[in-house]
Amino acid sequence: MATAARSLYLPTPPKPSNPSPNHRLHVPSHFRPRLQRHGHRLAASSSDLTSFPDPAPTPNGVYVPLAAAHAAAVAAIDVDAATEAELRENGFRSTRRTKLICTVGPSTCDAAELEALAVGGMNVARVNMCHGDREWHRGVIRAVRRLNDEKGFAVAVMMDTEGSEIHMGDLGGAPSAKAEDGEVWTFSVRSSDTSLPDRIIHVNYDGFAEDVKAGDELFVDGGMARFEVIEKLGPDVKCRCTDPGLLLPRANLTVWRDGSVVRERNAMLPTISSKDWIDIDFGIAEGVDFIAVSFVKSAEVINHLKSYIAARSRGSDIGVIAKIESIDALKNLEEIIRASDGIMVARGDLGAQIPLEQVPSIQQKIVRTCRQLNKPVIVASQLLESMIEYPTPTRAEVADVSEAVRQRADALMLSGESAMGRYPEKALSVLRSVSLRIEKWWREEKRHEALELQDVSSSFSDKISEEICNSAAKMANSLGVDAVFVYTKDGHMASLLSRCRPDCPIFAFTSSTSVRRRLNLQWGLIPFRLSDSDDMENNLNRTFSLLKARGMVQSGDLVIALSDMLQSIQVMNVP
């Protein structure tokens, strides 16, 4: 049984309806008009940034008009409503591969706004525990769940911890304060003394006044405003503004001395603070899909959190994402990536700790290493920063987004643009259309980089899965198949396929709703929930009839089907 289960299936014999003797060598004739059709549609729809069609709901708010006769069959498979609309509109070769994350904040926290983001292609909703209280976060998390249950989305939820960074107080409730050139401001560790008229700013870290020295430079938000330390008076540190700028509530603070960041005792602060542990318990109780850990310094904290989660939430699996935003994280990069379930390139704080001109090469290095080690990677911060205020992005922002897509990052993230900006949906639609355009360009130009993927398997059985996925992706490209179907229990084989970044989309079928949501973070995966069966023939037949009933595949479509239970690979036409 074991050997039979591992047999590599040869392509199925051509179906009588499509008797092509050279099935494996030629693109089947039915497939050519399809390619042209898709090519034409995409060219027409993505010719400019703003005209990419939204997956539109029908007037009654139902995304998927279903023939009554098929309703029962359709209930047996869960498909994301936004993806389904996109598949019907553009065919599956042109679905978006890059995943999109939106930080939810005051601009986007009510049900209608969240739904607009889901319709616009949000794959993951992020809540940042630095801002807002737990009741507010609970409301958002539950609203996303409701949206999934009632409207057929599969949006995952990511909770981002506050971490032990040094930051300013909340400015006594003021939305911002302006620091002018030459002004003297007091940064004080005395609590609740914040008083803007007197230019006093509270600092959350007790060691601050002891760690700094006269002559040090104090950067607010990575340099949005800068001060020079002129004098220390007990808990108060007097600073002169040298680069005027806007101070925002709870803005991050870094101290620089002789051209590098001072990390005295603040480097000893715990990565996960006592407040973070309470937030993590809250996240586990609310069933979030991912916990993103801020200011990770080593793999140890990730391993610790993973065992904590495993002990606390039996059965439900929460992905732990390590945020790379400090010098310590860069020092221990590879071990952190290996320990985590995914990585975020948190360019906001990272750019406050290292010279800005180093950020692009580090981003590329992290993205590449994650792909090698088979971990999803998110590029975050300031992708479309100007869209917080303006309805169109700058050319430079579009180029930055394009570069992240070209590097084939798994996901792009909006921060302030969606949390408190004026144009959250427009920002999301820019990410969507730029992703689609650059991905199409890459496929047309056949920009397959000769990336030799290293072996990531930890057992012989894993090795077989990995080889099957590598071969399937290669075959998918050379045969020009419409999609790879992968039947996966825990999502592992789906992620191995995603890692190969094949030309066609990957339909991932899993019986677990939480695995399905988590797969939403990974490049090129279209996750479906399908009830379990160990019989591959039965799985395929059910999938074909269910997806045909929804108009998502057609007879004659060419697919490669894999199963992680059987470790099998088949090439076939949809009957």
Ligand SMILES: Nc1ncnc2c1ncn2[C@@H]1O[C@H](COP(=O)(O)OP(=O)(O)OP(=O)(O)O)[C@@H](O)[C@H]1O
């Ligand atoms: N829940 C919230 N309530 C109020 N404002 C929020 C909330 N979430 C985000 N924001 C606003 O959006 C901005 C950008 O969000 P983002 O999550 O990137 O935060 P950040 O403060 O830059 O910290 P981080 O480094 O953790 O990303 C924040 O500075 C804040 O002004």
Ligand SMILES: CC(=O)C(=O)O
């Ligand atoms: C996202 C985040 O935490 C940062 O860019 O700093």
Ligand SMILES: [K+]
């Ligand atoms: K955070």
Ligand SMILES: [Mg+2]
């Ligand atoms: Mg940060």
